[in-house]
Each structure stands twice: as structure tokens, then as C-alpha cells.
Amino acid sequence: MAAAIKLQHQDDLLAKARRRQIFLAACRVLARKSFHQATVKEIALEAGIAAGSIYLYLQSKDEILLLLTESMAGELVEALPEIRAHSNNDPRRELLGIMRATLTVIDRYQEAFAVLNHEIRYLERNSQYRAALKRAIDPYRSALAGALERGKDLGLIRYENLRSVTEALHMLCSGWAMGGSFLAKTDRETYWREIAALVEGRFFVPAATAGGKL
């Protein structure tokens, strides 16, 4: 029984490692082509496993998109506690910290993130996936909303509609990766300064008015 548990454990570890391989391979492939131009075989080979072996870890090609979502959101969510810890209990710092982390993760996977952001439209129409997507993204969304709410309660942040601001702030980050032929991308740091200034100027209550200081 102990052996069985250990095996189970090893299997889980193996599966996790394989899924990570597949995730990274998919990111590399999607940096070159669209989701539909990329074949399952190509992603499998890029991951160093045989074409058919993808299906030992994934149910379908579409599930690669779910894997991408879970992996990227996961990296973000893992970073949240430390961001919170370093925010000195100032929701403004926490908000900017989350946005910075978001931009960092997006920057890490750029193209794949843009692809994912497009394909997710169609994925979430499938009720089977919608729940899983929500589960993966919610901790991040909650952290963002939580910081905003606490900021409002403390009189440090102002906004009208929580939901729409939450999404707008995320859009400011993701816009960085989404620009197609219309957008001449600047480097990440330049972009970061731009949106940070935007957020501070528009949403943060001026120091003279607010009680604390950033």
C-alpha cells in the first residue's frame, strides 16, 4: 500500500513534469505560429515526447489551451503571497505589485499569451472548460479586486465600478502582448512606466487628499 502510494506519487510527479514540458513546448511553438497552424505532433515533438503520447496527459488539443491558462495563471498566483507580504499593507503597492508581476509573466510568454487570449474566447464557450478556466484565473482576479476594495475602504484608491476597473487594469497589462500590426511595441520597462503613471494619476487619490503615502 505504501508502495502503491509512492508509485501514485511518482506518477503524479511524472505527469506534472510532462505537462510542464508540454506547456513550455506549446509556448515555443505558439511563438512561431497560430494555434491552428501548430499541430499536436509538432508540440509533442518539441516537448521531446512521441506524437501520440500527448494524449496520455491531455484529453484533446483544446486542452493545451487550458494547460496554458493554468500554467500562466499559476505562475502569477504563486507570486501573490510574496507581493502581499512586501506591500506593507498598502493596497496601492499591492495593486502595482500584482500588475508588475502580470506584465512580467506576460512578457515571459508574450506570443503564446496573445494566442491564448484569442483562443480562450472559443474555449470558454464550452461549458466543460469554462469552469476550469474560472478556477485557474479566479485567485488572480480576486487578488486584484481585493487590493482595489481594500484601497477604497482605506480611502487610498477611487473608482466607480469594481468589476470594470479590475478588467480594465488587466487589459492595460495584457495590451502589451496583444498589439498586432497596429502596435509598435516598446520595451517592457517603458511600457510599465507608462501604465504605472496612468494608474497612479487616474485611480490613486492624490497624496494631499489621502491619509497615507505610497
Added chain:
Amino acid sequence: MAAAIKLQHQDDLLAKARRRQIFLAACRVLARKSFHQATVKEIALEAGIAAGSIYLYLQSKDEILLLLTESMAGELVEALPEIRAHSNNDPRRELLGIMRATLTVIDRYQEAFAVLNHEIRYLERNSQYRAALKRAIDPYRSALAGALERGKDLGLIRYENLRSVTEALHMLCSGWAMGGSFLAKTDRETYWREIAALVEGRFFVPAATAGGKL
């Protein structure tokens, strides 16, 4: 000879009308599914023509994307003279006018615009298309840039890098259609007020400092 010209003229009109039919059909279909899920046959039938007849007006499925670009950008470009005329020679009004028109067009085709914005990444890798895309979009981009430059010259608008601001402003408009599962879309007018305020607050020189008034 007159007859020949008339025929030629009629043919042009026919082709133009058919291409418009196809454009509108593609928009309707792309509101339901992705470009790769949509079949040429489906779009043709939606346009009220036979499956094969698409190829009388288009060289390939990809050219549908070019048609979308030309049609949407075309609607925008057609509106430019009047926007200019009504701007009272104030580049700030012209800038906001262009952005409002952009948002209006994007709103009209929403889903199809989002699809186009994604697919255009892959389309523009084909040098044959890149030139055509540029040709379609440039008048719009120039108008935006022109208003910004004139505004700067007159001391009414401030910015650092023309190119990056031009693109950022466009992104503010297109972001409206691009949000996937992350973005809970608010209605267009609410969004418009949001970004208009953003532009006015950040880029426009305060009335106290600037010479004219908006």
C-alpha cells in the same frame, strides 16, 4: 465604346457589391466562430452566393482577412474629412473625433474586429499581404499622427514619442473589442467616457497652461 465603359463600370460595381456582401457575411460568421472554425463555404452561403463563387472575388480564404481590413479601415477613412471639417481646426477635437469614430466602427463589427486583429499577425508575415495591409491602414494612422503633431506644434497636446503614442491611443480603442474572458465589457458609451477622460487628463495640456480652449 460608351457601352464598353458602362459594362466595365457595371462589372466594377458588381464586384464591389459582391465583395461588400462577402465582407458583411464574414463579419456575421466571425461573430459566431473563429476564422479557422469558419469555412469558406459557410461564409459564401451566408453571403447568399454559392460556395465556389467566393473565388470569383477573392484569391484565397486568407484574402477574406484582407477584405475585412480594407473594409473596416475604409469606413474609418471615409469619415476622416468630415471629422477634420468639424474639428474647428482644434487638433484636440480632431483627435477625439478620430478615436470616437474608431470606437464606433469597432463597435459595429466587434467580434470580427477582434478576430481580424488576431489573425493579422500571421497575415502580415506574408510580404504579399503586408503591403496591402499597410496601404489600407496608413491613411488612418496618418490622420491620428497628424492631429497629434499639429496639436504639439500648437502647444495643445503633449507627448514624448509620436509613434508609441499613436499606437497606444489606437490600442485604447481596440482594447474595447479585444477583451476575452478577462474583460467584462461595459457598454460602449461608458467605455468611451473612460478613455476620453484618460486622453484629456494625460495628453492634453491643461487649459490654464495652453493658449486655446477645447
Added chain:
Amino acid sequence: MAAAIKLQHQDDLLAKARRRQIFLAACRVLARKSFHQATVKEIALEAGIAAGSIYLYLQSKDEILLLLTESMAGELVEALPEIRAHSNNDPRRELLGIMRATLTVIDRYQEAFAVLNHEIRYLERNSQYRAALKRAIDPYRSALAGALERGKDLGLIRYENLRSVTEALHMLCSGWAMGGSFLAKTDRETYWREIAALVEGRFFVPAATAGGKL
């Protein structure tokens, strides 16, 4: 009535001229590509008529092959009386004359002839066409066979099996156009001397034995 007849006559002449145009156009097109690579539209335009107009003179694409057969065989058949007249009643001269004319016609249409010779395999499986093909070719075949028979009767030509010799002699001529990648074609005159010598040496009874002289 006279007018009607005249019109009919004119119509016939017109149709004949159009069919000639189409024949020549088809030859030009088939010099560049195979029968299946060539489109009806392409041949029509090459003939200087509109795509759909082919069907005023032909029932189907396959009938182009019939037209080719009739036209090429026709040119040959038209030459037969004069060949006969110049043969001085010597079947050997007539035979060589026919073969020379055959080679001339084949040379004139080379590629199209080769294409026709291939496609005719499939055309003649259609009983509707078989009769028409036979009707077009028979005068030529008869002339060839006739010369051989008369030659044999006069003791000037020797052979075993009439049918097989007739065909072999034709093959000698058509081989000139049929060589694909295997055959490095020599010029027509060189080839003609080669096969003429072959015929004289192999089939003709030596002068010492035969009564007359060539």
C-alpha cells in the same frame, strides 16, 4: 428560302471557322500543358472567344480531343489524292509519300499530337466517340493499307500481316512525337531518312527481285 439557305451556309462557314480557331488554340495550349492542366476557359480565350462560347461549337471538353483528331487526320486525308497522283502508280512511292505527309503533320502539331495520342486511349472507351474517331482516321488507314496491298499484288512490297504492318508503319511516324524524357529527339529530316531507310530495306523487295524500279 434562298436567304435561309444562304444564312445556313454562312452559319456553317462560321462554325467551321470557329472550330478551326478552337483547334489551333488547343494545339497552342497543349504545347504548354497536359489536357487536364489546360482549362476550357484557357483554350477559349486563346481562340479569341469567350469562355462559355466554346459550348456553341463543342458539346464537352472531351470533344476537343475529337476535334483535334478530325482536324489532324483531315489535313492528312486532304493530301492523299495528290500523293496518289504523284506516285506514278508505284505503291512504294505512295507508301513513302503517305508516311512523309504523316510525319509532316505530326511535326506541325508535335506536342498536341502526343497529348492526343495519349488521351485517345480514354476517349475511345466511350462508344459514342469511338465511331467518330474511326470515321476520321479510316481514310488514312485505308490509304496506307491500300498502298501496301497493291504493292504486294504487284510483287513490289512484302509483308506477312497487313494490319500489324500498317500499324507498325504508323508507329514509326508517331514515335517521332511521342518520346518523353527517354528520347532525345533528332530533327525531323534526320528522323525521316532513318525510317525511310528502314522501310525500304526491310519491307521493299530488292530491285534485283522486283520488276519495277523506285
Added chain:
Amino acid sequence: MAAAIKLQHQDDLLAKARRRQIFLAACRVLARKSFHQATVKEIALEAGIAAGSIYLYLQSKDEILLLLTESMAGELVEALPEIRAHSNNDPRRELLGIMRATLTVIDRYQEAFAVLNHEIRYLERNSQYRAALKRAIDPYRSALAGALERGKDLGLIRYENLRSVTEALHMLCSGWAMGGSFLAKTDRETYWREIAALVEGRFFVPAATAGGKL
């Protein structure tokens, strides 16, 4: 390692066997219809594999023609060493041996050979295929040319132009399969006696003149 080699070996064997299946299936189908009338699916099913499986062993439909060329030429080339061995060092025997083998292979695939001989015209316009075709045919062509050259050196065979004779001799063999409606095919042996006599009488130096005897 041994296992890997064995697997590799087995895979090669499998691919070879499948390609052979496809070759034979193509021959059977092409005995019934032209290359363009034959569909890839039909050939695949005739080969006992699924429609799409053809593409595991072939890049395109056209490559079937290359496969035909390689297979037929291959059968010929495999026979060459033994022909050489049995020729008793007499180039005349070797030459006739090669021609007889050629006729045998052509007889085996008759219709498919005729189709191939036609389609190869268009295939060899593609430079990618030209090289492969040449590679497949060259050993055969060299053997033919080699026998002719050695024969000439020994004073046993006479000819003017090596290249053109080589091709003419091949044409004598292939003509057997090429005759369309014009040629009433005789049986192979009759035809063989015919062309063998032709070669002996025309190209071989008479015994009185030559040193050796056949």
C-alpha cells in the same frame, strides 16, 4: 541499440513494403483509367490502406509517378548484373538481353507504363523531380550505352551517335506499350522477334566482317 537498429530496419522494411503495395495498386488502377481520372483515394483503397495513409509514404499525388518510375526502372536495374553475367562478354548479347528485359518489364505493367511515359513529360518540368527521375533511370541508360560502346570498341556493333541510338533502342521497346487506337498490338513475342531482327540486321556488323560470333 540493436533494438533501435532492428526497429529502424523494420520501419524501413515496412515503408518499402507499403510503397510496393502502392506501386502495384497504382499499376492496377492506371490499367483502367488515366492518371487524372484516378483518385488518390482509389489508389490507396486498391492498395488496401486508408485514403489518407498514402501520404505517410508519398508527399503528393505526383510522387506516385516518381514511385512508378523508380519501381519500374528498379526492376530493370536489378536484372542487369545477371544479364551481364550471362552475356559471355559479348556486348551484342548484353544489348539484346537488356532490351529483352526492358520489354518484359514494360509488358508486365503495360498500361501503367504508357501512362507514366506520358505524364513524365510534365513531371520532369519540375526541377525537383527531374533529378530524382534521372537518378532512377540513369543506371539503365548507362548499361545500354555501355554495351553499345564496348560493342563498338570491339568492332561488333556499329552506330554513329551514341545518345540518339540509345534512345532509339529504348523507343523500340517502349513503343510496344504506347500504341493507342492506331496500333493493333501484336503479342509480345512476335513484337520481340520483330525488333530483335531489326537490331541485329541494322546495327550488328555482319559475321563475315566482325571478329567474333554471336
Added chain:
DNA sequence: TATGAATGAGTTTTCATTCAT
């Protein structure tokens, strides 16, 4: 008679998914 836009059947090719080994 002449046109050429429209049709839709038919073909090649791709690829997600399965399964015997």
C-alpha cells in the same frame, strides 16, 4: 450568336485522435 457570372460536384491534402505493439 456571344458573353461571362454563377454553380456545385469532385479532388487533394491535412491532422486530431486511436490503438496495437
Added chain:
DNA sequence: CATGAATGAAAACTCATTCAT
């Protein structure tokens, strides 16, 4: 667990033929 050969459904595209003008 892992493999990769096999499958077959699906889709873009072509083109002979028709027919309203």
C-alpha cells in the same frame, strides 16, 4: 507508460458546364 502507424472526416480550391442577358 510510450510509441508512431493508421485512420477518415473535413476543408480549401478548381473548373466544366449552364444560362440569363
